[in-house]
Amino acid sequence: MMAVFYQTLDTNHLPKYTPGDGGSLLRNPAMGFRPLPRQKNVESTLIWYKNGDNDDIKHWVESLNDFIKPYEGNSDQISGQHVTDCTSGKVPEEGTVCPFQDKWLTDKCKKSESWGYNRESPCILLKLNKMIKWVPDVYETMEELPEGMPKSLKDHIREKMDSNQGKIPKMIWVSCQGENPADQEYIGPIRYSPWQGFPAYFFPYLHTPGYLPPIVAVQFDQPMSNVLINIECRAWAKNIKHDRQNRLGLVHFELLKD
Numbered sequence: 001m002m003a004v005f006y007q008t009l010d011t012n013h014l015p016k017y018t019p020g021d022g023g024s025l026l027r028n029p030a031m032g033f034r035p036l037p038r039q040k041n042v043e044s045t046l047i048w049y050k051n052g053d054n055d056d057i058k059h060w061v062e063s064l065n066d067f068i069k070p071y072e073g074n075s076d077q078i079s080g081q082h083v084t085d086c087t088s089g090k091v092p093e094e095g096t097v098c099p100f101q102d103k104w105l106t107d108k109c110k111k112s113e114s115w116g117y118n119r120e121s122p123c124i125l126l127k128l129n130k131m132i133k134w135v136p137d138v139y140e141t142m143e144e145l146p147e148g149m150p151k152s153l154k155d156h157i158r159e160k161m162d163s164n165q166g167k168i169p170k171m172i173w174v175s176c177q178g179e180n181p182a183d184q185e186y187i188g189p190i191r192y193s194p195w196q197g198f199p200a201y202f203f204p205y206l207h208t209p210g211y212l213p214p215i216v217a218v219q220f221d222q223p224m225s226n227v228l229i230n231i232e233c234r235a236w237a238k239n240i241k242h243d244r245q246n247r248l249g250l251v252h253f254e255l256l257k258d
Helices: 002-007 054-071 111-116 151-162 181-187
Strands: 031-034 046-049 123-128 171-178 190-193 197-199 216-220 229-236 250-257
Touching: 031 054, 031 229, 031 250, 046 054, 054 111, 054 123, 151 171, 171 181, 171 190, 171 216, 181 229, 197 229
Parallel strands: 046 250
Antiparallel strands: 031 123, 123 216, 171 197, 171 229, 190 216, 229 250
């Protein structure tokens, strides 16, 4: 089966099957998160650390440090490809990529801050998995926002619209919250950086060398100790469906701080 799958790929350019085609393997993006559990618990989604225990914290910090390495530095040349500054009105030309730098992450969500794990404000990093040629269908009016979108995110989008000449920024928005009422009570305040979502100009992914997917850093400010908190983060665009069974358009993990 895997041999058949790899025969459909053009390793020099694009795979023959791309999102939206009749034979597409995936039409809906999935989300990934870091840090990852220890190798012996590779199937786990639990981030469990002991507050004040530097040896225990070390694993989670190193997992995030390893993940952020490609984003470090200020080079204008990555893998032989020119990096160009991007905005909502300036998308990258063919053969160029938009930069994403670790220095854009704020507050405790930094390597120099041990990602908040030594300050009771742990951070996780979110990204969308790469999908060739997939383009987000972004929300353009407040009326288009779905009923199930959290009110806090709707309020945030309205604030951004008001400060952007009445236009909603072209974003794949992100929300994180406790899955159940008890989780929502224990999770505490949440901060996002550099944005509460992924700018649309990073898409589509065209297999261009040097491409780095954008990141959303999520900081949990002093979540309740000694309580397992179930957390779900969702990506929001008109063509993103949320499927818990197949983990599409969202990601689930648990946070436990001893």
